[in-house]
Amino acid sequence: MEKLSKNDIETRLLRLPDWEYFDNAIHAEFEFENFKDCFSAMSRIAFECEALNHHPDWKNVYNVLSISLSTHDADGVTDKDFKLAQAIEAIIEEEE
Numbered sequence: 596m597e598k599l600s601k602n603d604i605e606t607r608l609l610r611l612p613d614w615e616y617f618d619n620a621i622h623a624e625f626e627f628e629n630f631k632d633c634f635s636a637m638s639r640i641a642f643e644c645e646a647l648n649h650h651p652d653w654k655n656v657y658n659v660l661s662i663s664l665s666t667h668d669a670d671g672v673t674d675k676d677f678k679l680a681q682a683i684e685a686i687i688e689e690e691e
């Protein structure tokens with residue numbers, strides 16, 4: 596999977612306003628009502644990750660989920676990260 600250029604990444608991010616690019620990865624933070632809602636979204640995201648065989652670096656503190664996406668094999672951001680970011684957005688929108 597080919598690593599995307601900074602320009603490509605920034606162009607693609609125009610369609611994903613929750614996400615930003617820094618430190619060689621794309622990042623987003625989502626806040627939920629409480630821990631249960633947050634963990635419920637994380638479970639749904641986890642199944643999607645398995646289906647896509649692509650996995651986030653993520654952190655949960657109570658009702659906040661912080662996600663970073665990069666492709667370890669490519670040492671950067673690839674199309675796989677954008678596919679997963681889109682899937683995550685769809686899940687978050689359904690949970691809202």
Ligand SMILES: C[C@H](O)[C@H](O)[C@H]1CNC2=NC(N)=NC(=O)C2=N1
Nearest residue numbers: 648649650651665666667668669
């Ligand atoms: C063997 C397996 O396909 C690889 O280890 C996959 C699994 N999930 C992955 N997830 C991420 N974020 N980057 C990878 O390079 C990656 N590689």
